[in-house]
Amino acid sequence: MQFEMSEERRLLADTLNRYLSENYGWETRAATAYDPPYHSPKKWADLAELGIFHALAPEAEGGFGGAGFDVTTVFEALGRALCPEPMLPALMAARLLLAADASIDGLLSGEMRYAVAVGEADAPYGIEGLATEARQEGGTWLLRGRKSVVYGAQAAERILVAAQAGAGLGVFEVKAVDVEVAGYGLIDGGGAGEVLLDDTPATLLIGDADAALQDALDFGALALCAEAVGVLDHMFETTLDYLKTRKQFGRSIGSFQALQHRMVDLKTEIEQARSITILAASRMGTDQQSRSVSMAKNLIGRTVKLTAEEAVQMHGGIAMTWEYPLSHYAKRAVMIDHQLGDTDYHLEQVMAAYRAA
Amino acid sequence: MDLNFTPEEATFRDEVRAFLKAELPGELSDKVLSGHTLSKEDMERWHAILNGRGWLASTWPTEFGGTGWSPVEKHIFEEECCLAGAPRIVPFGLHMLGPVLIRFGSKAQKAHYLPRILDGSDWWCQGYSEPGAGSDLASLRTSAVRDGDHYVINGQKTWTTLGQHANRIFCLVRTSKEGKPQEGISFLLVDLDTPGIEMRPIRLLEGGYEVNEVFFTDVRVPVENLVGEENLGWTIAKFLLTHERTNIAGVGFSVQAFEQLKALATQQRRNGKRLIDNPLFAARLSEVEIDLEAMKITNLRMLADAQKNGRPGPESSMLKIKGTTIRQALNDLARRALGPAAAPFPSEALEGNLAIAPAGHTRNAARYFNNRKLSIFGGSNEIQRNILSKTMLEL
Numbered sequence: 001m002q003f004e005m006s007e008e009r010r011l012l013a014d015t016l017n018r019y020l021s022e023n024y025g026w027e028t029r030a031a032t033a034y035d036p037p038y039h040s041p042k043k044w045a046d047l048a049e050l051g052i053f054h055a056l057a058p059e060a061e062g063g064f065g066g067a068g069f070d071v072t073t074v075f076e077a078l079g080r081a082l083c084p085e086p087m088l089p090a091l092m093a094a095r096l097l098l099a100a101d102a103s104i105d106g107l108l109s110g111e112m113r114y115a116v117a118v119g120e121a122d123a124p125y126g127i128e129g130l131a132t133e134a135r136q137e138g139g140t141w142l143l144r145g146r147k148s149v150v151y152g153a154q155a156a157e158r159i160l161v162a163a164q165a166g167a168g169l170g171v172f173e174v175k176a177v178d179v180e181v182a183g184y185g186l187i188d189g190g191g192a193g194e195v196l197l198d199d200t201p202a203t204l205l206i207g208d209a210d211a212a213l214q215d216a217l218d219f220g221a222l223a224l225c226a227e228a229v230g231v232l233d234h235m236f237e238t239t240l241d242y243l244k245t246r247k248q249f250g251r252s253i254g255s256f257q258a259l260q261h262r263m264v265d266l267k268t269e270i271e272q273a274r275s276i277t278i279l280a281a282s283r284m285g286t287d288q289q290s291r292s293v294s295m296a297k298n299l300i301g302r303t304v305k306l307t308a309e310e311a312v313q314m315h316g317g318i319a320m321t322w323e324y325p326l327s328h329y330a331k332r333a334v335m336i337d338h339q340l341g342d343t344d345y346h347l348e349q350v351m352a353a354y355r356a357a
Numbered sequence: 358m359d360l361n362f363t364p365e366e367a368t369f370r371d372e373v374r375a376f377l378k379a380e381l382p383g384e385l386s387d388k389v390l391s392g393h394t395l396s397k398e399d400m401e402r403w404h405a406i407l408n409g410r411g412w413l414a415s416t417w418p419t420e421f422g423g424t425g426w427s428p429v430e431k432h433i434f435e436e437e438c439c440l441a442g443a444p445r446i447v448p449f450g451l452h453m454l455g456p457v458l459i460r461f462g463s464k465a466q467k468a469h470y471l472p473r474i475l476d477g478s479d480w481w482c483q484g485y486s487e488p489g490a491g492s493d494l495a496s497l498r499t500s501a502v503r504d505g506d507h508y509v510i511n512g513q514k515t516w517t518t519l520g521q522h523a524n525r526i527f528c529l530v531r532t533s534k535e536g537k538p539q540e541g542i543s544f545l546l547v548d549l550d551t552p553g554i555e556m557r558p559i560r561l562l563e564g565g566y567e568v569n570e571v572f573f574t575d576v577r578v579p580v581e582n583l584v585g586e587e588n589l590g591w592t593i594a595k596f597l598l599t600h601e602r603t604n605i606a607g608v609g610f611s612v613q614a615f616e617q618l619k620a621l622a623t624q625q626r627r628n629g630k631r632l633i634d635n636p637l638f639a640a641r642l643s644e645v646e647i648d649l650e651a652m653k654i655t656n657l658r659m660l661a662d663a664q665k666n667g668r669p670g671p672e673s674s675m676l677k678i679k680g681t682t683i684r685q686a687l688n689d690l691a692r693r694a695l696g697p698a699a700a701p702f703p704s705e706a707l708e709g710n711l712a713i714a715p716a717g718h719t720r721n722a723a724r725y726f727n728n729r730k731l732s733i734f735g736g737s738n739e740i741q742r743n744i745l746s747k748t749m750l751e752l
Contacts, residue, residue: 122626124696129628149697327562
């Protein structure tokens with residue numbers, strides 16, 4: 001039994017944490033996250049230079065990581081700093097490009113930004129029921145449909161699109177210059193876009209892509225769980241600090257038992273959330289990958305809502321303000337449950353195994 | 358036991374409904390139901406329509422131009438207004454200062470200020486909370502020092518809702534440091550045009566602007582602007598707390614939000630199925646419906662008590678806790694129901710052809726975040742629990 005981080009990953013975490021705290025502090029984040037292009041191309045290039053993208057890919061493919069714990073190390077640090085850079089689509093694109101045996105050099109160097117377009121308005125989570133279609137005309141694939149709330153699409157050069165291609169789902173690569181992307185900012189910072197495919201030319205990367213797509217979604221969901229753990233830790237520490245310093249009725253509000261018990265409950269739930277994320281990370285690449293990730297994303301979904309609401313409530317009015325960083329952490333926490341499957345969606349995935357039994 | 362309203366009350370409900378159908382402008386109810394911010398003009402327009410019908414001051418006796426309604430009539434009126442998507446009556450003049458002046462004000466204050474509240478000449482805001490005095494309001498430090506015919510005010514107020522539209526503010530100020538903190542507080546009326554006042558906006562987490570900070574530097578206020586006696590302002594503050602409890606459960610808001618949510622869940626698709634057919638979502642929806650049905654009755658039971666005793670008892674704190682929890686649960690589900698489409702920052706560009714969420718629901722996440730305030734303001738739910746354990750349980 002060994003729950004310590006490996007030396008390499010500790011170094012990775014230290015490097016990333018140091019970079020983010022020195023270069024992506026609160027004011028930078030606030031000035032970046034809510035205005036186009038909703039991320040910082042300069043900071044993106046810095047992250048690439050630090051080798052953060054390399055942590056998302058295995059050694060054989062030019063990276064130095066790619067395992068579940070590499071992903072959680074990176075995303076926990078991003079969560080702690082509330083970093084709005086579109087790293088999640090980069091991770092998911094890396095999984096798809098590797099499955100396609102395509103080059104990831106551009107992705108690793110940070111020169112090529114990718115978005116991954118799976119969800120649609122009527123099929124927001126998972127790969128079931130997608131309506132976007134691919135057809136071939138004179139040897140060229142053409143895509144038609146609308147992909148909704150595609151994270152990072154407003155900043156991407158390449159978009160990897162899941163579409164029905166006759167027998168099953170395929171993954172196609174589309175150049176951003178060939179397609180209309182209506183970009184917008186998000187309520188918790190960062191950007192996304194609607195990808196409006198209208199006989200858009202595309203390159204087939206993966207035919208019969210169900211397994212590859214599920215794998216990319218699993219890795220994406222794991223990353224969100226780890227990001228959430230970073231966000232949760234920050235919210236908890238900030239609230240604990242506030243309880244110790246804020247005085248009402250002549251004493252620190254942390255001296256009231258009604259709040260003490262709630263803080264202990266929160267800490268317990270956050271540790272549970274950390275544990276399930278560790279479990280999921282350990283099972284990446286096994287036959288229990290998808291179900292474990294769903295367990296983690298479900299528990300994370302419950303914990304982020306509880307913690308965000310309790311952190312704001314125990315602060316009172318101050319945490320309702322734009323100026324106070326915690327409010328943005330609370331928004332990010334809650335909105336993590338709207339990405340790549342919410343609490344209920346993942347509960348259904350966990351339940352599905354009972355039907356098979 | 359009879360859960361029905363009397364025939365007179367039922368007739369009154371019909372009358373309110375007919376009035377709303379005829380007089381409530383569609384552009385106002387559209388904005389309210391979709392969670393858009395109302396402009397000052399929107400709110401003034403609705404006040405004027407109600408005033409024209411004599412229904413604006415629902416908490417005042419008829420001799421001052423109020424409706425003289427019983428608690429049950431008030432309840433019926435508020436519920437119907439919520440269901441129709443009527444703008445909320447801005448409470449500071451009508452539900453707060455009005456009743457205070459009627460109970461504690463001088464003849465001259467009543468004669469001057471009450472008509473100006475009714476006809477919209479004055480827009481009042483509230484100067485209660487301070488950065489260091491939130492839940493512990495009695496620890497407030499903004500001071501008013503007597504200087505001849507004036508008080509001189511120095512200090513800072515915060516969370517002043519809609520202060521940006523106001524021309525006057527009523528404040529709790531410290532006029533004495535003797536005795537218990539509650540004993541040195543006075544209630545003052547202040548013209549916001551007085552030199553030395555600065556109002557600064559506070560941006561809220563979802564991006565909206567509805568509250569302010571107000572700074573007072575050597576602000577001179579005539580002594581005749583004192584309401585009631587010097588150093589007895591806490592009595593007024595406590596009186597106001599019971600008046601702030603009109604519609605404290607917000608049943609009408611919840612009923613309206615539930616119907617909107619059910620319609621949304623019928624409309625939304627999740628991988629080929631209607632969201633409302635998803636057993637997990639339907640279970641969440643049903644649980645809130647059950648809570649809401651129970652709260653409607655709890656609310657009526659307390660209303661019947663208030664009708665009998667003339668005013669709400671301390672049990673109304675239960676309504677505040679449960680009412681806000683249910684509204685927040687409905688906001689939570691309305692956000693979840695959208696899935697990823699809840700995430701875009703609300704903007705007008707996203708309401709036309711590019712609409713990502715169904716019409717009327719583009720602000721569901723913003724509303725969820727904004728309504729976290731419900732369990733914080735007007736005495737946080739923690740303070741309500743303190744009140745209940747002290748007064749109801751005598752612990």
